[in-house]
Amino acid sequence: MQQVVESRMDRRALAAAGVTVVLWASAFVAIRSAVEFYSPGALALGRLLVGALTLGVILVARGEGWPARKAWPGIVVSGVLWFGVYMVALNWGEQEVEAGTAAMIVNIGPLLIALLAGWFLHEGFPRKLLAGMAVSFAGAVVVGISKSGGGASSILGVALCVLAALSWAVAILAQKPALRHASALQVTTFGCAIGAIACLPFAGQLVSQVAQAPPAATLNVVFLGVFPTALAFTTWAYALARTTAGNMGATTYLVPVLVVLMSWALLGEIPGWLTFAGGALCLVGVAISRRK
Numbered sequence: 001m002q003q004v005v006e007s008r009m010d011r012r013a014l015a016a017a018g019v020t021v022v023l024w025a026s027a028f029v030a031i032r033s034a035v036e037f038y039s040p041g042a043l044a045l046g047r048l049l050v051g052a053l054t055l056g057v058i059l060v061a062r063g064e065g066w067p068a069r070k071a072w073p074g075i076v077v078s079g080v081l082w083f084g085v086y087m088v089a090l091n092w093g094e095q096e097v098e099a100g101t102a103a104m105i106v107n108i109g110p111l112l113i114a115l116l117a118g119w120f121l122h123e124g125f126p127r128k129l130l131a132g133m134a135v136s137f138a139g140a141v142v143v144g145i146s147k148s149g150g151g152a153s154s155i156l157g158v159a160l161c162v163l164a165a166l167s168w169a170v171a172i173l174a175q176k177p178a179l180r181h182a183s184a185l186q187v188t189t190f191g192c193a194i195g196a197i198a199c200l201p202f203a204g205q206l207v208s209q210v211a212q213a214p215p216a217a218t219l220n221v222v223f224l225g226v227f228p229t230a231l232a233f234t235t236w237a238y239a240l241a242r243t244t245a246g247n248m249g250a251t252t253y254l255v256p257v258l259v260v261l262m263s264w265a266l267l268g269e270i271p272g273w274l275t276f277a278g279g280a281l282c283l284v285g286v287a288i289s290r291r292k
Helices: 004-035 039-063 069-098 099-106 109-120 127-147 155-178 183-199 200-212 215-240 245-251 254-267 273-288
Strands: none
Touching: 004 215, 004 245, 004 254, 039 069, 039 109, 039 183, 039 215, 069 099, 069 155, 069 183, 099 155, 109 155, 109 183, 109 245, 127 245, 127 273, 155 183, 155 215, 155 245, 183 200, 183 215, 215 245, 254 273
């Protein structure tokens, strides 16, 4: 009976992680359009405000109150680093370097998550997880090379992407313990709100750019707030509470694959054989890491 329950929980966690991966991939397509009219800080703040409002309504409707006191340190750290620093640094970094270069650098994040979780969360270093992540990282590098366009990389852009990856990894270490004392919805709602507060210095830019941006760009900001932020970060927290941080990090290597497919379907960007090869490596690596 216990094995059946655990199997059901594992399937639910896997389904939640799948929702997260798909929505995070869709975010890259939306950001590509919105970033033409919104600066990195304004885009992050607008996305977080919409996300916090959406999550707040759901939180009240479900009757969930404030998180327990023990959850707040993790919520604050993950809110500032992941919802705040990560989003601004990534938006800014993608303006300074090619998309392929940014993808390669940011994809050190899952590796850092697995290594830091092994040390600080005592999750250990499963061979299949590390082997799978190494294969997926190689695939992400191949995808990055195929999409880089051969341009020169900005030192500032590289530094910003590294900062985004580090912020993401450290935030997960803080978020995982917080989920022992609060629900996924509580951790995500208040983390998003804290990230929005951290981005308030960009409020002036957001107000002026909303007035000038076309409706389509603003709708992309709203989409980013509701789906890749409010929904996807909640399903991420739900899955993270039910599996290891290392396994969750490994699933995000599916994002570059889905981004390529979405860009192909929605933007008419036909991927080359090298991109397909890198995507196949990402899929193989995730399969290895998830294998029991």
